[in-house]
Amino acid sequence: MPDEPAQEPRAPKGGPPGSDWAAFYRSTIGREPRPLFTKGMAAVEAAGVAPGQAIEIGFGDGRETLALLEAGWRVLAIDPAPAAAEVLQSQVPAQVAGRLEIRSVRAEDANLLPFDLLYAGYSLPFLGAAAFGRFWNAARHGLRPGGILVVNFFGPRDSWAGREGMRFIDVDAVRRLFDGLDVLALDEEDQDGDSFLGPKHWHVFDVIARRPPGSTG
Numbered sequence: 001m002p003d004e005p006a007q008e009p010r011a012p013k014g015g016p017p018g019s020d021w022a023a024f025y026r027s028t029i030g031r032e033p034r035p036l037f038t039k040g041m042a043a044v045e046a047a048g049v050a051p052g053q054a055i056e057i058g059f060g061d062g063r064e065t066l067a068l069l070e071a072g073w074r075v076l077a078i079d080p081a082p083a084a085a086e087v088l089q090s091q092v093p094a095q096v097a098g099r100l101e102i103r104s105v106r107a108e109d110a111n112l113l114p115f116d117l118l119y120a121g122y123s124l125p126f127l128g129a130a131a132f133g134r135f136w137n138a139a140r141h142g143l144r145p146g147g148i149l150v151v152n153f154f155g156p157r158d159s160w161a162g163r164e165g166m167r168f169i170d171v172d173a174v175r176r177l178f179d180g181l182d183v184l185a186l187d188e189e190d191q192d193g194d195s196f197l198g199p200k201h202w203h204v205f206d207v208i209a210r211r212p213p214g215s216t217g
């Protein structure tokens with residue numbers, strides 16, 4: 001991963017459908033926030049976006065939701081795995097709990113609130129094409145002017161490409177998703193690495209994009 005700082009022990013990044021998510025969370029809990037999240041938060045700060053309503057999709061062990069709460073955001077945290085809600089709930093400090101709403105539903109079925117920031121790290125590839133389309137329409141609709149999307153997608157050279165229920169898209173398809181938005185960063189990882197299930201080739205597009213302030217429609 002181009003600008004990923006070394007993490008010791010390196011936190012595994014993902015498991016394919018059918019994964020035992022509870023076991024995955026046990027293996028990642030205590031990790032640092034993902035590099036994409038850190039970069040996204042720097043972009044949020046540079047753009048002068050004040051903490052408002054954030055949404056996290058596929059929050060897993062909850063590390064990034066906890067960081068958002070700590071930074072003063074209200075967070076709608078969405079992940080269909082009941083184990084994710086349990087792991088996150090057990091870590092939320094009482095003084096910020098009032099700014100957190102957890103929903104154990106699939107992103108494509110969630111009724112998204114209007115939001116200023118959406119973070120989805122290593123979760124959107126787990127939505128199949130139709131589900132992703134439904135979710136993305138809702139996300140584009142809910143994104144407020146000036147708001148920021150921090151998301152990643154798996155590319156066609158990923159080891160898991162072709163797995164049922166997952167979605168892999170090339171860079172042109174990635175770019176099309178952000179039509180009308182300002183793409184602040186689009187980074188590609190295309191290299192061998194580790195995963196929860198052992199060595200794999202990662203082909204990942206990390207995107208940070210902003211809806212122009214003052215835009216309508």
Ligand SMILES: C[S@@+](CC[C@H](N)C(=O)[O-])C[C@H]1O[C@@H](n2cnc3c(N)ncnc32)[C@H](O)[C@@H]1O
Nearest residue numbers: 014015058059060079081106107121122123126
């Ligand atoms: C590889 S984990 C990533 C977790 C965390 N974001 C991280 O970086 O460690 C993928 C997460 O996406 C969630 N997920 C799978 N399908 C989903 C869907 N349809 N909507 C929202 N989240 C989903 C899983 O439950 C899992 O927690």
